[in-house]
Amino acid sequence: MPLDLYLNVAAGGLLTGLVYGLAALGLSVIFGVVRIVNFAHGELMVIGMYAAVLAAGSLSIDPLLATPVVAGLLFAVGYGLQRGLVNRFIDRPDHMQFILLVGIAMMIVNGLLIVFGPDSRNAQVSYAFDAIEIGPLLLDTVRVYAGGGALTVAALLFFFFRCTLTGKAIRACADNQLGARVVGLNVERLYAFTFGLGAATAGIAGCLMTLLVDVRPQLAPEYTLLSFIVVIVGGLGSMGGALLGGVLIGISEAMAGFILLPSMKSMFSYGLLILVLLLRPQGLLGKRP
Amino acid sequence: MLATRRWFGAQMDTVVTGRNEERLGLTRRDFGKATLAASAAAVVLTRAPAFAQDTVLKVGVLLPRSGYLAQPGQACQRGADIAATLLPELGFRVEVLNADTESNPDVARSRAEKLIQDGAQVIVGAFDSGQTTAAAQVCEQRGIPLVVNIAAAPQLTEQGYRTIFRNFPTSPTLVGNGLALMKDLFATTGTTPRSAVFLHANDTFGQANKAALDKLFPTLDMPFPMPEAISYDPKAQDLAVEVAKARATGAELVIVTTRANDAIMIVREMVKQRYEPMAVVSPGSPGMYDEQFYKVLGKYSDYCISNLPWYDPKSPLARKVEKTFKDKFPSDRFEGYAFNVGFTFEAVLIAADAFKRAGTGEPAALLDALRQTNLSEKIMLGGPIQFDAKGQNNAIASACVQNFKLRPTVVLPKENAEAAPVFPMPGWQKRA
Numbered sequence: 001m002p003l004d005l006y007l008n009v010a011a012g013g014l015l016t017g018l019v020y021g022l023a024a025l026g027l028s029v030i031f032g033v034v035r036i037v038n039f040a041h042g043e044l045m046v047i048g049m050y051a052a053v054l055a056a057g058s059l060s061i062d063p064l065l066a067t068p069v070v071a072g073l074l075f076a077v078g079y080g081l082q083r084g085l086v087n088r089f090i091d092r093p094d095h096m097q098f099i100l101l102v103g104i105a106m107m108i109v110n111g112l113l114i115v116f117g118p119d120s121r122n123a124q125v126s127y128a129f130d131a132i133e134i135g136p137l138l139l140d141t142v143r144v145y146a147g148g149g150a151l152t153v154a155a156l157l158f159f160f161f162r163c164t165l166t167g168k169a170i171r172a173c174a175d176n177q178l179g180a181r182v183v184g185l186n187v188e189r190l191y192a193f194t195f196g197l198g199a200a201t202a203g204i205a206g207c208l209m210t211l212l213v214d215v216r217p218q219l220a221p222e223y224t225l226l227s228f229i230v231v232i233v234g235g236l237g238s239m240g241g242a243l244l245g246g247v248l249i250g251i252s253e254a255m256a257g258f259i260l261l262p263s264m265k266s267m268f269s270y271g272l273l274i275l276v277l278l279l280r281p282q283g284l285l286g287k288r289p
Numbered sequence: 290m291l292a293t294r295r296w297f298g299a300q301m302d303t304v305v306t307g308r309n310e311e312r313l314g315l316t317r318r319d320f321g322k323a324t325l326a327a328s329a330a331a332v333v334l335t336r337a338p339a340f341a342q343d344t345v346l347k348v349g350v351l352l353p354r355s356g357y358l359a360q361p362g363q364a365c366q367r368g369a370d371i372a373a374t375l376l377p378e379l380g381f382r383v384e385v386l387n388a389d390t391e392s393n394p395d396v397a398r399s400r401a402e403k404l405i406q407d408g409a410q411v412i413v414g415a416f417d418s419g420q421t422t423a424a425a426q427v428c429e430q431r432g433i434p435l436v437v438n439i440a441a442a443p444q445l446t447e448q449g450y451r452t453i454f455r456n457f458p459t460s461p462t463l464v465g466n467g468l469a470l471m472k473d474l475f476a477t478t479g480t481t482p483r484s485a486v487f488l489h490a491n492d493t494f495g496q497a498n499k500a501a502l503d504k505l506f507p508t509l510d511m512p513f514p515m516p517e518a519i520s521y522d523p524k525a526q527d528l529a530v531e532v533a534k535a536r537a538t539g540a541e542l543v544i545v546t547t548r549a550n551d552a553i554m555i556v557r558e559m560v561k562q563r564y565e566p567m568a569v570v571s572p573g574s575p576g577m578y579d580e581q582f583y584k585v586l587g588k589y590s591d592y593c594i595s596n597l598p599w600y601d602p603k604s605p606l607a608r609k610v611e612k613t614f615k616d617k618f619p620s621d622r623f624e625g626y627a628f629n630v631g632f633t634f635e636a637v638l639i640a641a642d643a644f645k646r647a648g649t650g651e652p653a654a655l656l657d658a659l660r661q662t663n664l665s666e667k668i669m670l671g672g673p674i675q676f677d678a679k680g681q682n683n684a685i686a687s688a689c690v691q692n693f694k695l696r697p698t699v700v701l702p703k704e705n706a707e708a709a710p711v712f713p714m715p716g717w718q719k720r721a
Contacts, residue, residue: 216357
C-alpha cells in the first residue's frame, strides 16, 4: 500500500486527536485546580455543539466564528454551576460529587432531548466537501480548521496559565489552597472561574467537533468517556498530557482502523488506556501522587 | 432441618389460624382461596374487554424513534401514523399504540412486554434485525403475533417461531436480487467494473448482508472477484478511515450496506478524499434514498444506486398513502420516505386485515388469520402478500433505484423504469 495513504490516515487521526485533546483539556483543567471530576463534561461539550449548529442554521454563522460567543455562554454556565451547586460539594465525599455531576449530566441530556429531539443535526459549511493538497497529503479542510482551532485555543490556555496574574493565581490555588487563602486570594471565585474556563474549553471543542460530526444528545456520555480516556492516558491534571493523550488516541484509532479492521478502532483506545494504567498509572505526563 | 422447619411452620399456621378464626371468622386457607379467586377475576375482568369487544384491533408499533436509528425509525412512524388515519377510511378498525426502542435491543424487549401489558393484540416492528429479534422472543413467549415491517436477518423466520410474519425480504433475497440487478445494470449500460469493495455496518443487519454476499457471490457469476469487506461500528461518527481503506483497494465499484447517517458519511468522505468509483451501489439496504441523504449531500447524492424493494407508483393504495402523507407532512416529499412508510403501513394493514377476517383479537384466531393472508391490494412491488409456513413473504420484488436531481428514480427493471440508468456516474467534481 502506498506510503501517502498511511500519511493521510495518520494526519486525519492527528487533527481529530487535537480536538479530542482540547475537549479533555477542559476536564483536566477543572480537575487540576478544583479537584472535582466533571462527569458532565461531554454534556457541556454537546451544549456547545448545539449552540454552534443553531448559530449556523438560524444565523448562518460559521461554527469557527461562533466559538467566542459559545465560549462566553459556556463560561457563564460553568461559572454559575460551580458557584451555585458544585462549590457546596467540594468538601463532601467523592461519591456525593459523582452523583451530583452525573445527575447534572442526565438533566442536560434529557433537556437536550426535549428541546432538540433525538435526530442528528449538523452545521452546513461551504467548505464541508473541500480538501487541501500538500504534496502527497490530501487533508480534509474541516479537519484542518478544527485541528488548527484546537491548537490555537490550547496555546491561549497555556499562555493564560503561565503569563497572566489570574492564571498564576489559579495555579497557586491548585498548588496550595491554604497558602492561596493566606495570601488573600478568593479561592471560591477562582474555582468558579476555573470551572467556567473548563466549560468554555469544552464548548469550543464542541464548536470544532460540529465541523466533523453530526450532533445528537446521546453523544454526550460518549464524549465524557472519551475525555476520561484521553486525560487518563495523558495524565489527569496535566494540560500537555491532555493534548498528547488526544493525539495518541486519534492517531492510534485511525491507524488501527486502517491497518487492521475499522470496527476495532475503539478496542485500541481502550487497549491503550489499559496499557497506560498498567505501566504508568499517573498517565504519560502526569505526576505521581 | 426441613422437618423442623415444617414443624415450626405447622405450629405457626395453627397459631395464626386460631387468631384469624377469632378475629375474622375466616381461616388462612379460606383467605388464600379468596385472594386467588379475586386475582383470577381481576385478570379475567381486565383482559375481558379486549377480547369481548373486538371492535378495534390494538396494534403495538415498536420502532427506534430515538437513538442512532431515530431517522429511519421516525420515517417508519409516519407509516404507522398514516395507517391509523387511512385504514379506518378503508373499513379497518385499528388503534395504534406506539413505543420507542431507543435503538437498543434490550429496550425493544422491555417495550414489547409493555405494549402487550397495555393491551396490544399484535406487535408491528421493529425496523432493525437486532431489535426485531428481541421483540420476536417476547411475542413468541406471550403467543402474540409479530408482523415485521423491516428486518432482513434470515434467522428471524428460520428458528421455528409460530408468531412471526415478515413482509420484508431476507438478507439472501435482498442481496441476491440486488446483485442480479447489478448485472442487469452492467448489461444495460455496457460498462462492467473489474473490482469492488464492500462497506457495511457491523450490526445484525450488516453482518446478515455480509453473510448473504459471501454465500451468494460465488454462485452468481459476477464480473468481478469477491469484494474485500470493510466493516464499521454502526454508531461511528466518522468514517474517514473506512473510506481511506476502501480507496486504498482501488476498487471501481463501492457496494454498501448502510442506513442514512453512515451513507452520508461515506459519500462525504469519498468526495473529500477524491475517491471516484464508477458507482456507489447498495444491494438492498436503506440510506441512499432517505430524505436526509438528499438534504445533507445535495448534488453529491445524485447517481447513487439502491437495488431494493420499492413502492409501486401505479398502485391505487400507494396513491392513497401518498395523498395522506402529503396532507399530514406537506413540507416533505413522499419519495424520501416511501420505503419506510410503505413497509410499515403494509405491516399494520396485514394485522388489520387478519383482524377483520378473524373477527376477534384473540391471539390464536389472529395467528390463524395471518397465516391465511392473501392481500393483492398493496403498496410495494411484487406479488400478493402471502406467508409461507415459516411466516415469510417470498413475493417481494426489488427495483434498481438511482438518484436523479435529488429524487429516487426507478431505472430497472425496464418495464417499471422511469428513466435510463447512468453508469458510470459523473465524477464528484464534475457536477454542477
